[in-house]
Amino acid sequence: MKPFKGQYLGAALRSFVRALQQSEAVVRQILRNHGLERIDEDQWYDLNTARSIYYTVGAQVGERSLHGVGLQMIGAAQFPPGIDDIKAVLTSLDAAYRMNCRGPEIGAITCDFEGDHTAVVVFATPFPCALSRGILQGCAKKFAADALIEHSHDGCVDRGDPNCCFHVDW
Template sequence: MNPAKAEYYGAALNSFVLAFGEANGVVQKILADAGVERIDPESWYDYDWASSIYYRIGEQVGRAAVMAVGRKMIEAAVFPPGIDSVQKVLMSLGAAFKLNTRGGDVGDILCTIEDDYSATIVRTQRGLCPFNIGIIEGCCARYGVKPLIEHGAGGCQDDGAPTCTYHVNW
């Protein structure tokens, strides 16, 4: 591994296959456009190449599909052990991101628990905003919670801002 080369773990990238189903024509087209037949969950992929798959989903299928892939990420990605609540899973997002990426500067995810039923999440990692929202929804759903997620002031990465801030209530 080249320490300067950012990479994305195949198990996490495979979330889009889980969201649509392996035989789905959209999945097959996106994989073909990316130059592969399948994603190996045990392999590491170039971070920018992997991210481009999520952008293709947004362009070809739309925002709701990107959010669905983010929700499936929770089933596919590696998370730290000992997580047993909404608060802990949201607090673990930065650590989980680091378990599923390596090398290079791809950003971070910072969570502050505001009280028993709310948190603020600041995401500096590169990626689509709807994907981030889907991940937060998936984290909460894991514990039977449907969150209210509001995008904070200060801009959106989809529009060129350096971060996205989310206020999450459950």
């Protein structure tokens, strides 16, 4: 896997705490296993610690829960102002990622529109597929309730590939 170097904003990382609020003991254990007592929303955390936390959530609680963490990201993480439709939110994903993740080697999110209601979004980030899929689905569905997200067969970070590619239709 490609090495990643950087920091991750606590406001985005707290999304896993909010998503698992019914399982306080699990949250405490995950934090403790990563040398943390709590997540401060204004603090920056090592990118690999954040990555490990998300992978731990997927392994211990399940991919469905990790997907739920991603769904909540649009309400937890920072996004650029002026987003009022699905095209704007898809276009802003990389900018939003950079507002919540900083450093020399953090990856990227790209979006290419294939038509008026179709886009290809590529997550080349250090995070698990279920989290990326949840983030994309949460963002898309906020502005287009009928949005359909499909994972491409071209690769998956969970299988060691450098990115996850998603087709978005609305």
